[in-house]
Amino acid sequence: MSESKTTSTAEKPKKRKGPIRWEAIIPFTIIVILIGLYFKLFFDSNMRSLAEFVGYQATGAEVNVHQLETSFTNASIRIAGIEMTNPDKPTHNNLNIGEIRFSLLWDALLRMKFVINEAAIENISFDQPRKQKGKVKPPEPEKESALKQEAEKLKNETLESAKTKYDDNVFGNIANMMTGSSESDEIKKLENKLVSKEKMKAFETALKEKQKNWEERLKKLPKASEFQALGDRLKKVKSSGFSKPEDVQKSISEVQTIMAEGQKKIDEVNATKNDFDKDIKLTDDGLKDIRAQIEQDIKDLQAHFKIPKIDAKSIAVTLFKRYTNPYFAKINHYKALLYKYAPPNIVDKNDKPEVKIQPRARENGTTYEFGKLNAYPTFWLKKALISSKLNSSDPNSKNGNLKGEITDVTTNQLVTGKPTVASVTGDFPSEKIEGIDFKLKFDNRTKDAIINTSFGVKSFAISAKEIMNTPDIAMSFASAIGGLRSNLELKNYKELSLKVNNEFKDVDYQVTAKNKDVESILVNVFKEARTTNMVAEGKGNLPHFDLDISSDLGERIQRGFEKEINAKIEELKKKIKEYVDAEINKQKEQIEKQVNELRSKAEGELKKVQEQAEAQKKLAENKINEAKSDIENRMNAEKAKAQAEANRRLKEEENKAKKAAEDEAKKQAEKLKKRLGF
Amino acid sequence: MTLIFKQLFNFLKMLNSDTGHNQLAAGLACGLILGFAPFFSLQTVLVLTLIFIFRIQMGAAFLAAFFFKFVAYLADPVSHELGKAVLENPSLRDLFVDMYNMPILPFTRFNNSIVMGSLVLSVALAPIMFFVFRALIIKYRILVVDRFKSTKAWKAFKATTIYNWYTKYDALYG
Numbered sequence: 022m023s024e025s026k027t028t029s030t031a032e033k034p035k036k037r038k039g040p041i042r043w044e045a046i047i048p049f050t051i052i053v054i055l056i057g058l059y060f061k062l063f064f065d066s067n068m069r070s071l072a073e074f075v076g077y078q079a080t081g082a083e084v085n086v087h088q089l090e091t092s093f094t095n096a097s098i099r100i101a102g103i104e105m106t107n108p109d110k111p112t113h114n115n116l117n118i119g120e121i122r123f124s125l126l127w128d129a130l131l132r133m134k135f136v137i138n139e140a141a142i143e144n145i146s147f148d149q150p151r152k153q154k155g156k157v158k159p160p161e162p163e164k165e166s167a168l169k170q171e172a173e174k175l176k177n178e179t180l181e182s183a184k185t186k187y188d189d190n191v192f193g194n195i196a197n198m199m200t201g202s203s204e205s206d207e208i209k210k211l212e213n214k215l216v217s218k219e220k221m222k223a224f225e226t227a228l229k230e231k232q233k234n235w236e237e238r239l240k241k242l243p244k245a246s247e248f249q250a251l252g253d254r255l256k257k258v259k260s261s262g263f264s265k266p267e268d269v270q271k272s273i274s275e276v277q278t279i280m281a282e283g284q285k286k287i288d289e290v291n292a293t294k295n296d297f298d299k300d301i302k303l304t305d306d307g308l309k310d311i312r313a314q315i316e317q318d319i320k321d322l323q324a325h326f327k328i329p330k331i332d333a334k335s336i337a338v339t340l341f342k343r344y345t346n347p348y349f350a351k352i353n354h355y356k357a358l359l360y361k362y363a364p365p366n367i368v369d370k371n372d373k374p375e376v377k378i379q380p381r382a383r384e385n386g387t388t389y390e391f392g393k394l395n396a397y398p399t400f401w402l403k404k405a406l407i408s409s410k411l412n413s414s415d416p417n418s419k420n421g422n423l424k425g426e427i428t429d430v431t432t433n434q435l436v437t438g439k440p441t442v443a444s445v446t447g448d449f450p451s452e453k454i455e456g457i458d459f460k461l462k463f464d465n466r467t468k469d470a471i472i473n474t475s476f477g478v479k480s481f482a483i484s485a486k487e488i489m490n491t492p493d494i495a496m497s498f499a500s501a502i503g504g505l506r507s508n509l510e511l512k513n514y515k516e517l518s519l520k521v522n523n524e525f526k527d528v529d530y531q532v533t534a535k536n537k538d539v540e541s542i543l544v545n546v547f548k549e550a551r552t553t554n555m556v557a558e559g560k561g562n563l564p565h566f567d568l569d570i571s572s573d574l575g576e577r578i579q580r581g582f583e584k585e586i587n588a589k590i591e592e593l594k595k596k597i598k599e600y601v602d603a604e605i606n607k608q609k610e611q612i613e614k615q616v617n618e619l620r621s622k623a624e625g626e627l628k629k630v631q632e633q634a635e636a637q638k639k640l641a642e643n644k645i646n647e648a649k650s651d652i653e654n655r656m657n658a659e660k661a662k663a664q665a666e667a668n669r670r671l672k673e674e675e676n677k678a679k680k681a682a683e684d685e686a687k688k689q690a691e692k693l694k695k696r697l698g699f
Numbered sequence: 700m701t702l703i704f705k706q707l708f709n710f711l712k713m714l715n716s717d718t719g720h721n722q723l724a725a726g727l728a729c730g731l732i733l734g735f736a737p738f739f740s741l742q743t744v745l746v747l748t749l750i751f752i753f754r755i756q757m758g759a760a761f762l763a764a765f766f767f768k769f770v771a772y773l774a775d776p777v778s779h780e781l782g783k784a785v786l787e788n789p790s791l792r793d794l795f796v797d798m799y800n801m802p803i804l805p806f807t808r809f810n811n812s813i814v815m816g817s818l819v820l821s822v823a824l825a826p827i828m829f830f831v832f833r834a835l836i837i838k839y840r841i842l843v844v845d846r847f848k849s850t851k852a853w854k855a856f857k858a859t860t861i862y863n864w865y866t867k868y869d870a871l872y873g
Contacts, residue, residue, distance in 0.1 A: 042754050049751065131802035386779050386813030389786050391799035 065089050072100070079358070082106035082115075083155035097124030106155025107148070114151055119144020123405070134397035140405035145423060217314035224307050225612055231300060232619050238293060239626050243286040248633040251283050255641050261651040269652045273645055280641040287634040294627045304616050311609060319598070349568070392436040401437060402430035407445060421449030425459070440464040453482035472511040480504050483525070494539065499529040515562050523555040525574075546581030550574050710758030714836065715844050719756065724833035726756035728825045730763020735771045735778075735821035737814055741806035771817055778816030785815050 069089040076084025087102025103118040123140030130136075258275050259268065392398065409423035425445030431437050443461035448454055456479025463472045481503050489496040504524035511517050530547040534540035553574035559566045710726070713719045729746050736742045750760050771778070786795065798804045808814045847853055856862055 038754060040754050041752060045751060128802070132800060133805035386775075386811045386816075387783060387786075389795075389810045389812070391792075391796040391810060393796055393800065396800045 060091075060093065065091055076105065077156070077158065080105060080108065080115075081158040082108035082111065083157070085155075092124075095124050096127055096130055097122070104149075104151065104155075106151065106157070108157050111155040111157050112151055114149050114155070115147065117144070117146040117149045118142055119146075119409075123402075129397045129401075132397055133399075135400045136397050137402040138404065140402055140427075142405065142407040143409070145407065145409040146421070217311060217318045220311055220314050221609060221612065224311060225615075227307075228304065228612060228615055228619075231304070232615065235297065235300070235619060235623055238296075239623060242290060242293060242626065242630050243634070245630070245633050247286065248283070248630075248637045251279055252637045252640055254279050255637070255644055258644055259648075261647060269648055272648050276641050276645045276648075280638065283634060283637050283641065287631070287638065290627060290630045290634060294631070297623050297627065301616075301620055308609075308613065308616070311612075315609070319594070352568075390433070392433060394436065394438065396436060398431045398433035398436040400430075400432040402427065404428050405430070409447065421447055421452070421454065421457075423447035423457070427461075434464070434466045438466075440466065453480075454478060455480050469512055470514065472509075472514075474509045476505070476507045476509075478503075478505040493536070494532070494534045494543070496533075496543075497531050498525075499531045501528040502526045511563075517559070517561060517563055517566050519557070519559040519566070519568070521555075521557040523557075525553050525555070527551065528553060542585050546578055546585060549581040549584075550577035553577060705758075707758045707762060710756055710762060713756060713758075714839070720833055720836045720840075722754055722756045723759050723836055724829050725753075726750070726759030727763040727832040728829040729755055730760040730765075731767045731828055732821045732825050733760060733764035734767025734769075735774075735817040737808060737817075740808050740814065741803065742818060744806075767821075774817070774820065775813055778813045778820060780812075780816065781819055782812035782814065782816030785819060786810065786812060 066089075068091065069086045072086050072089065073084050076086075083104075083106040085102065085104040085106075086100055087104075088100070090099045091097070099120065099122040100118075101120045103116075103121065104114045105116045107113050107115040120141070120143045123137045126136040126138060128136075255276065258279075259272050405427040407423065407425035407427070409421055423445060424447055425443065427441065427443040429437055429439040430441050431439075434440060441461070441463040443459070445457065445459040447457045449457075456477070458477045458479075459474070460476075461472070461474040464470070483498055483501040483503050485500070486498040487496075502525070504526070505521070506524075507519070507521040509517070509519045528551050530550075532540060532543045532547060534543060553572060555570065555572040555574070557568050557570050559568040561567060710723070713723055729750055732746050733743060736746070746760075749755065750757055785791065795810070799810060807818070809818065
């Protein structure tokens, strides 16, 4: 029985299975249904938790997402109630977003493209208080990766440089200079160092020597009596009534001898005069030298007191340091995040990649795009809207009216033919922020990808911002109205240039200082700076770029200080002049008096002698001329007499000849008449 | 992983049995296509669906896919040149533009030169290889399996209790 049963079992033909694997299709269908159920029931909450976790890890503070809904059929996602905790102030949020929603186009998805017709980010607000204090990520353990260290280094770089570069006590130093000096004591100490004083002493000694010398030389000059004697001798010389020519010759020789004697004396006087003129010139040069030395001494005295040149730039940087440091800290925080998460082709990470054992990657080949105009690019966000509306029912609401849109965010702008453009406008009345204007243009259609952004705020209120607090001086903006305009350009995702222009109007400074003089100086100085600006400019290759701050506040303060300092300088100059007048000018005047005395005395003496000599010379010349003319007159008279006699004789001879000729003519005429028969 | 190992055992078992040479050959041919295609692509999904729905031997397919991955890796330069030639063919340009902008088809990633070259190679080789594999399996069964089964060692092993237990287990759980 059992044998037959065994045989029948062994021989029982196996049921032939068909070509379709029905036994597998049913479990597969069940699995698909289960997956569908998971997506329907749990996926959204899991995604929400994941988003919160990733946000927390990335920003270092709690991120809350209140609602997250996805729809497979609509290919849409909606995230509501995003709160990003401020890691520096966990009771508040850095950013609140009411709702983010967008949906993909299935038509494009089936083409392996991602096209979003419209996305919206609504009800954005900043610095809102949290219901519960947000969780802040604890600091990383000490053992950090090279990448993290580099990021931290970058973060702290600017802050450190700002801390070490500028001294908080910039005004303290200036004010101390302006209030704490005692110039008169210092001048007294410098009395022996005055070169002009030494020079004047030497000059005075030399002048006395010269005076003595000149007095001696003047004594040796020819006397008036000597010239008088020469004159007398000349008077005695005969100058007219000469009977013989030899007498004339004799008189002239005598006059010439006297004149030669006189000329010798005149030459002596002239030589003395020339020497005197040269000496006087040297004396004048010496005086000039002394005057120049006095000027130099005044300058040296002023230099000794080190009148400072104020550096407008460092003043501006120091003043704005407290104002800008929180913003720099934020910039550096995000710079560090960029460095941490940006791919190495955008950010040059100096650390070497970790070498892992892995198979060589397959060749990538060449991927062709068979795009055509008006087709779908791989990703295309056609339009995204962003808005934040003021909650009018809540007077303390920090929300504002914001409206913005982004158009044509795409992976291939050549297919869409449009650049990515974004704009945001709005205001926050409760925060007194008006005229927010943000524009972005990202153009990747050309060889160099260019991202251009501009951000401006027409006006925003600044209240009670401390700008300096040292043991000696405390300063703050009690109130001010600010305006902001900034431009950023990023070329090829690396070359960044940034310019931020901050305008401050109606700035009300509050200055208090230990020293009341300093306080009054600073109050006067800051009256000049009720309107000012702050310009921050930066350029560089990411992630390395430096910001340079400049402001006309520095210049205005410089002007104010210069005004005050100039007054101080004038005061100091006056003191130095008084000192110079007291110590040097008296001596100088005395020397000048002596020189003038010497000059007038010597010049008078010489002039007198010269005049006498010239008078005698003239007398001699007259004598000679007189003698000469006398002789000439006589000679002319004799000559005329001889001429008259000659003329008379000639006329007589002419008359005789004429009569003889007439007689002869008459005779000839009578003869002719007879011949002709008259 | 258990499923894969089970399929691999099934493959060995079927290879050494008398039946299913078509299933095995089809599995190996599908494995060739899988090996040449990128993992995330429409053709992979399609071949896997075919393997899953129709009674194609999975173990053979996975084993062949594993083996042909290496072959494809070595053939990348050839695939690249071939794909490039196809994709840059001007007469096919309009077709590719349409395909690129058509639903579903872009998931094949045909616009990549290596993917296109590998696809052309695998699709062309698959039918040929099906018959080659089929012939090889039949030859293997005659030359290797039958001879092995007629050895005294195998007959002695078949007579053991372990073998009986194994056949019982196999009949019950497969």
